[in-house]
Amino acid sequence: MLECRAQKATIIERMTYCLAIKVDAGLVFAADSRTNAGVDYISTYRKMHVFGVSGERLIVLLASGNLATTQAVLNAIQRDLEDPSAPESLNTFHYLFDAAHYIGQISQRVQAEYREPLKEDKISPEASFILGGQIHGRDPNIYMIYPQGNYISASNDKPYLQVGETKYGKPILDRIIRPNTSLEDAARCALVSIDSTMRANISVGPPVEVAIYQRDELELRRNVTLDYETPMFREMQKRWNEGLRRAFDRLPRFDWEK
Amino acid sequence: MLECRAQKATIIERMTYCLAIKVDAGLVFAADSRTNAGVDYISTYRKMHVFGVSGERLIVLLASGNLATTQAVLNAIQRDLEDPSAPESLNTFHYLFDAAHYIGQISQRVQAEYREPLKEDKISPEASFILGGQIHGRDPNIYMIYPQGNYISASNDKPYLQVGETKYGKPILDRIIRPNTSLEDAARCALVSIDSTMRANISVGPPVEVAIYQRDELELRRNVTLDYETPMFREMQKRWNEGLRRAFDRLPRFDWEK
Known part of the structure; x- marks a missing residue:
């Protein structure tokens, strides 16, 4: 029984929530x-991974999906970064979309290796990624890499990307995020979006990691991890709840209530 | 080409949004x-259907899914109501859950008839329903009838049921709805929930129907249809947007902003 549980844990599935926001001032992750591997086996793993060379490039990768797949992708990224003879690595690309393509290819390779053995147990090897950052001399951008390996970037009309359990937290992003939103407001909006998702889906939970990248800094200077015990996060949840209640109480009455 | 479109329209699919709320004071639908049959063919059909005998029983049915299936279910309900020799109808049941069972059975029968011919075109015959109301001498209740015909009722911990595109509009229900919420507040919350869904998903759209049933009235006295032009609905959207913005602006700052 314990062995069975251990295997279940190694092929853990992750329905969780990651997002990235692109505003004029920079990026928020x-x-x-x-x-979790079912609601009876829940643990925490970091989903945010930071790469780059200070002053030259910054790349942030958010991972969602099958944990074995996302870890294997990260292992391959690491090996290429440390191998001087590797034909390419996150430190060699001139464009962020080439980095997105590279991760999509690795992800496809890993998934192909385990698809058949996992199929028997009806477990999906799929993983999704958000990649964002900036390479010196170019604009910052964010990309979503689908489980099939192809990828899209954000646009001015939809300046954010989400993977995992995306729907509960989408309405607040649509209402708040604009190209001229400040980085800190975008980060607060991301926190509200994650908080709404955590309330609705038990498979999404703390701690929450938030990274704020200011355009042209080419390194990550603001990176916080928030737990239910973190005063700022607790205060944010309390004020948001009160603010929603106040907004609700001010809604117009029906004709017959007047 | 026109004929092809007409057929597409008859086997229209409905990903939309219906909900019912149960509070101490009564029910909201x-x-x-x-x-829609794809985003290039969008039209409007009523999804709320009211049955009953004033002073004896009230039954409200919300329908979501394949339009041909939901219409066939409604046709069968109507025939049984008008046929004195029918073994059972919505007017004969002593319990609401028997009415839920009856609709689940009809839905299964209709789906079985069209499953094979629809399979070729990869169209699902599935439909979901919410049934609610009150039968004289018993408590009001609401039931969700799954596409497979089985059904569940609401509980005190989760005093609402949703079918269709449910996730965008769930967070506000979780925050506001309690057993002692007033019927009008529950109706306003339902409107906010539908409005959030309409903003996120183009396949959910106005007009919006809201029915308010007060416990023990045994007939439906409050029933409104709201469009974007309806002043109350427009004012509600405006105030909710402003209230959310105000709540957002009052969220706490990060340490480095102070």
């Missing part, structure tokens, strides 16, 4: 840390 | 009216 946020992710929960909940990992 | 709400539904959008958007129907």
